[in-house]
Amino acid sequence: MRLTFLLAVLVFVFNLFSEANAESAHFNYILHCQGCHLVNGGGTSGKIPALIGVGRFLSVEGGREFLVRVPGVSGSLVNDAELAEVLNWILYEFSPDNLPRDFEPYDAEEVGRYRKDPLVDVEHAKDRLLSLIET
Numbered sequence: 001m002r003l004t005f006l007l008a009v010l011v012f013v014f015n016l017f018s019e020a021n022a023e024s025a026h027f028n029y030i031l032h033c034q035g036c037h038l039v040n041g042g043g044t045s046g047k048i049p050a051l052i053g054v055g056r057f058l059s060v061e062g063g064r065e066f067l068v069r070v071p072g073v074s075g076s077l078v079n080d081a082e083l084a085e086v087l088n089w090i091l092y093e094f095s096p097d098n099l100p101r102d103f104e105p106y107d108a109e110e111v112g113r114y115r116k117d118p119l120v121d122v123e124h125a126k127d128r129l130l131s132l133i134e135t
């Protein structure tokens with residue numbers, strides 16, 4: 001009896017936290033990304049890339065790093081854990097159909113490592129990845 005109660009409390013607390021994560025990720029997207037990438041991740045043609053479909057970068061070597069090292073991402077005013085959450089959120093929200101089957105969500109440690117090394121030549125890096133995706 002006591003054990004069941006304890007389990008119920010644990011499940012409740014766990015759910016509270018996982019919802020808080022998704023909510024805070026969405027909130028951070030609104031605060032730190034949406035101004036440019038828009039509510040639906042659609043971007044602005046010729047200026048701001050759409051986030052719809054960005055999961056395709058994860059299927060080629062270097063793509064996982066790329067999504068973190070892009071300056072708007074690496075320089076964002078959120079900590080590593082929050083940035084990992086926002087990235088996972090945009091991937092699940094805007095790109096569920098492009099995620100590799102074995103997609104592993106980002107975590108704070110990985111994001112922290114990549115963001116220390118922001119991309120200087122984004123266009124070149126992106127072109128290289130796109131050519132890998134197309135072949």
Ligand code: HEC
Nearest residue numbers: 032033036047048049054067070071072073076086122126
């Ligand atoms: C000031 C506008 C601005 C803000 C704010 C911004 N971005 Fe961006 N983002 C861009 C631009 C412009 C690019 C194109 C690459 C470049 O020139 O840096 C880009 C590129 C990207 C890319 C690579 C996609 C591609 O196809 O090139 C991702 C992923 C991304 N941003 C996610 C985010 C996330 C997540 C946030 C919030 C933490 C964010 N951005 C905040 C403007 C912005």
